Amino acid sequence: xxxxxxVALVTPMHPNGDIHWEDLDKLVDFHIENGTHGIVAVGxxxxxxxxxxxxxxxxxxxxxxxxxxxxxxxxxxxxNSTREAIELTAEAHKLGxxxxxxxxPYYNKPTQEGLYQHFKAIAEAVPGMNQMLxxxxxxxxxxxxxxxxxxxxxxxxxxxxxxxxxxxxRGAELIEALDGRLAVYSGDDATAAELMLAGAxxxxxxxxxxxxxxxxxxxxxxxxxxxEETERLNELLMPLNRxxxxxxxxxPVKWALYRMGMxxxxxxxxxxxxxxxxxxxxxxxxxxxxxx
Numbered sequence: 001x002x003x004x005x006x007v008a009l010v011t012p013m014h015p016n017g018d019i020h021w022e023d024l025d026k027l028v029d030f031h032i033e034n035g036t037h038g039i040v041a042v043g044x045x046x047x048x049x050x051x052x053x054x055x056x057x058x059x060x061x062x063x064x065x066x067x068x069x070x071x072x073x074x075x076x077x078x079x080n081s082t083r084e085a086i087e088l089t090a091e092a093h094k095l096g097x098x099x100x101x102x103x104x105p106y107y108n109k110p111t112q113e114g115l116y117q118h119f120k121a122i123a124e125a126v127p128g129m130n131q132m133l134x135x136x137x138x139x140x141x142x143x144x145x146x147x148x149x150x151x152x153x154x155x156x157x158x159x160x161x162x163x164x165x166x167x168x169x170r171g172a173e174l175i176e177a178l179d180g181r182l183a184v185y186s187g188d189d190a191t192a193a194e195l196m197l198a199g200a201x202x203x204x205x206x207x208x209x210x211x212x213x214x215x216x217x218x219x220x221x222x223x224x225x226x227x228e229e230t231e232r233l234n235e236l237l238m239p240l241n242r243x244x245x246x247x248x249x250x251x252p253v254k255w256a257l258y259r260m261g262m263x264x265x266x267x268x269x270x271x272x273x274x275x276x277x278x279x280x281x282x283x284x285x286x287x288x289x290x291x292x
Contacts, residue, residue: 001159001183001201002037002038002072002074002098002099002160002183002201002202003037003183003201003202003219003223004036004037004038004201004202004203004216004219004220004223005035005036005037005038005202005203005205005208005212005215005216005218005219006036006037006038006039006040006074006185006202006203006204006205006208007031007036007038007039007040007204007205007208007209007212007215008040008043008044008045008046008204008205008206008208008209009027009028009031009039009040009041009043009045009046009063009209010027010045010046010047010209010250010253010254010257010263011024011042011046011047011051011059012024012027012257012263012264012266013047013263013264013266013267013268014264014266015264015265015266016266017266017267017268017269018266019051019055019058019059020263020264020266021062023262023263023264024059024062024063024066025066026262026263027209027257027262027263028063028066028067029066030212030262031071031208031212032067032070032071034212034213034216035212035213035216035217036071036208036212036215036216037071037072037202037216037219038071038072038073038074038098038202039063039067039071039072039073039074040074040075040076040101040204041059041060041063041064041073041074041075041076041097042056042059042060042075042076043076043101043103043134043204044076044103044136044139044249044250045206045209045249045250045253046059046076046250047250047267047268047271048076048078050268050269050270050271053084053087053088056088057088057091057092057095060073060075060076060091060092060095060097061095064095064096064097072098072099073096073097073098074097074098074099074100074101074132075088075089075092075095075097075099075100075101076100076101076103077089077091077092077100077101077102078100078101078102078103078104078105078134079103079105080105080106080107080108081105082105082118082121082122085102085118085122086121086122086125086126088100089102089122089125089126089129089131090125090126090129092129093126093128093129097129098130099129099130099131099132099159099160100126100129100130100131100132101132101134101162101204102119102122102131102132102133102134103134103136103140104133104134104135104136104137104140104142104143104144105118105140105142106139106140106141106142107140107141109141109142110142112144112145112147112148115142115144115148116148116151116152119131119133119152119155119158120152120155123155123156123157123158124155126157127156127157128157129157130157130159130160131157131158131159131160132158132159132160132161132162132185133149133152133158133160133161133162134161134162134164134187135149135161135162135163135164135165135187136162136164136165136187137165138164138165138166143165146170146173146174146177149161149174149178149182150177150178152182153178153181153182154181158182159182159183160182160183160184160185160201161174161182161183161184161185162185162186162187162204163184163185163186163187163188163195163200164186164187164188164204165188166188166190166191167191168191168194168195168198171184171186171191171195171198171200172195172198172199175195175198175199175200176199183200183201183202184199184200184201185200185201185202185203185204186200186202186203186204187203187204189203189205189206189207189237189240189241189244190238190241190242192205192218192219192222193218193222193230193231193233193234196219196222196223196230197222197225197227197230200223201223202219202223203215203218203219206244206245206249206250206253207237207240207241207244207253209253209256209257210240210244210253210256210257210260210286210291211237211240211289211290211291214233214236214237214289214290215237217229217233218230218233218234218237221233236289236290237289239284239285239288239289240256240285240286240289240291242285243278243281243282243284243285244256244282244285246274246278246281246282247274247275247278248271250267250271251267251271251272251273251274252274252278252282254267254273254274255273255274255279255282256282256286256291259279259282259283259286259292260286260291260292
């Protein structure tokens, strides 16, 4: 079971939007050197929505090759087309990903039965791939209920869920109801500490992009049930947890990494660089959390 800090890695880009492979290598090494427990490649934070299928798979493969087995790589392969999600998942499996992350289908608003059949079809089409569900209703306009997750837990290669609802009570209820059949991971930095103390196995984190060591330490403490250390580290990181969402993710975190000298300013339309009025707030958060 993968546990701990799973960074939702950004995809560095040149000013024209092309992927910056050298910066991507630098980020992968940065995370391994600072204790990140796993990398989520080409998820929401990696701008999956604007990478074409060839780039999507190329980026996953590049990260897997750079990691070279040192930590797990979870490939973002979800979509609102079941066929497309199956194709991406199969390709990620061929490339050697340790697991895939499958977002609830967005925009077309399937029923709970549709969600069940969607994830079941992907799991059966790529039986050798461990699959992590991803519920983020604030982005998808479709909420996968706990009852549906419990049904999906019976499928052998569905092994986890990223809960990005931000609802600790609901997440704790899910953890209790699953009784270990699936690993639950937080997908919301601001509430991740409490969910891990309630039994979640880690955090798929945006904040880890800029503070990998502290986030890894927080996750280790929380999964071990060390509340005092968890709360100390959570207080340290809370300025970042708040300010990295002043505009749509990954706009602020890409600017933060640029400010740290880790990547260039590239980002793809329709996303635009962080508004200048927010620069000082994000910079102050980086300083308050000990990153700058």
